[in-house]
Amino acid sequence: MTREQRALRVSATATFGLAVFGIGFGLLTRSGAILFDGTYSLLDTFSALLMLLVVRLISSAGSGSKEGKLVERFTLGFWHLEPIVVGVSGTLLIGSASYALFSAVDALLKGGRDLEFGLAILYASLTLCVALSMTFFMRRANRRLNSAILAIDVTGWMISSALTAALLIAFVAGWLTEGTGLAWIRPYIDPGILALICLMVLPLPVPAVRQALAEILLITPADLKQEVDQKARALAKQEGFLSHRAYVARVGRGTQIEIYFIVPKGLPPRPLEEWDAIRDRLGEALGGEGPHRWLTIAFTTDQDWAE
Known part of the structure; x- marks a missing residue:
């Protein structure tokens, strides 16, 4: 106990x-x-x-x-x-x-x-x-x-x-x-x-x-949404992504964050390790890593997958 x-x-x-x-x-x-x-x-x-x-x-x-x-x-x-x-x-x-x-x-x-x-x-x-x-x-x-x-x-x-x-x-x-x-x-x-x-x-x-x-009701906290959008927008600009979509919620002591990056079609393929490194950078920028944070970061060329 x-x-x-x-x-x-x-x-x-x-x-x-x-x-x-x-x-x-x-x-x-x-x-x-x-x-x-x-x-x-x-x-x-x-x-x-x-x-x-x-x-x-x-x-x-x-x-x-x-x-x-x-x-x-x-x-x-x-x-x-x-x-x-x-x-x-x-x-x-x-x-x-x-x-x-x-x-x-x-x-x-x-x-x-x-x-x-x-x-x-x-x-x-x-x-x-x-x-x-x-x-x-x-x-x-x-x-x-x-x-x-x-x-x-x-x-x-x-x-x-x-x-x-x-x-x-x-x-x-x-x-x-x-x-x-x-x-x-x-x-x-x-x-x-x-x-x-x-x-x-x-x-x-x-x-x-x-x-x-x-x-x-999973109402989006304005302060958390603003922080996530700011960090994700900066990363998208650095990596040359088209845009992003972020979905956030606080439930009890847990924080749930889902981020989808829209990447240009026809980009040269990258090893999975590079995509994981991008996720790690954003995760560190957001902070709050621990057992009560649920963070999902995905990449797609199809905007419908992010909506």
């Missing part, structure tokens, strides 16, 4: 623990905010486990392990699974937050609900300690690995920490109002903070879902 997989495993275990803790406390205290916090952690667990599976498949695709044998069925790799997982997880979170928001508004309209603030403060304090600890742990782990998936997980823990801190502040404020002239506000604190948290959470997954959808 790689360091990336071990870090994700620790994160998934911690998230699942918080999910069980949150859902249990939410039912015990009848707090919609705590229940939503636990549900949020449960969705995070689902996402972390799927990401762990995807990372394991990608890293083992070229090995002799059992997962490596799946290459026979997935000859184009497993990169496409990453945006699917991100998109599904983000959509589930948006749906959960939307439902919780409607529930909170309904509770506010019906006069709120009573809450045992002592237990709620205990829950928020313990959860905040775990969330902050995992934020520092995952950030430290990602300093060496520089993994996009771990970066997403770090962001998730930071969001969880912020939401739990908001819960703690609200519960402490509600506890302090006991026996004062502001005691009437106590039933509205739980649904009120739940509605506020939902409004904060709802926009957060939208960029990730949008990016995942773009990768699933």
Whole structure:
């Protein structure tokens, strides 16, 4: 198991623990905010486990392990699974937050609900300690690995920490109002903070879902297309080729590039080694060589083959 997989495993275990803790406390205290916090952690667990599976498949695709044998069925790799997982997880979170928001508004309209603030403060304090600890742990782990998936997980823990801190502040404020002239506000604190948290959470997954959808639909990244066209155009000019066609996409951590050069008819034949040398030059110019780059370079005199 790689360091990336071990870090994700620790994160998934911690998230699942918080999910069980949150859902249990939410039912015990009848707090919609705590229940939503636990549900949020449960969705995070689902996402972390799927990401762990995807990372394991990608890293083992070229090995002799059992997962490596799946290459026979997935000859184009497993990169496409990453945006699917991100998109599904983000959509589930948006749906959960939307439902919780409607529930909170309904509770506010019906006069709120009573809450045992002592237990709620205990829950928020313990959860905040775990969330902050995992934020520092995952950030430290990602300093060496520089993994996009771990970066997403770090962001998730930071969001969880912020939401739990908001819960703690609200519960402490509600506890302090006991026996004062502001005691009437106590039933509205739980649904009120739940509605506020939902409004904060709802926009957060939208960029990730949008990016995942773009990768699933193989929408061409403008910056990558511009870079590939620039390097391919320069090479075509050096070699006397007529033109080129480039097709690019980013899918998860994978980059897919296909380049077709249109060469003049009747050129003197060249050894295959010379054509391979041209491919190597362009590959080095593009950079990013590694297991997550899929680069295809072809030469043809028939433009129809490149369209």
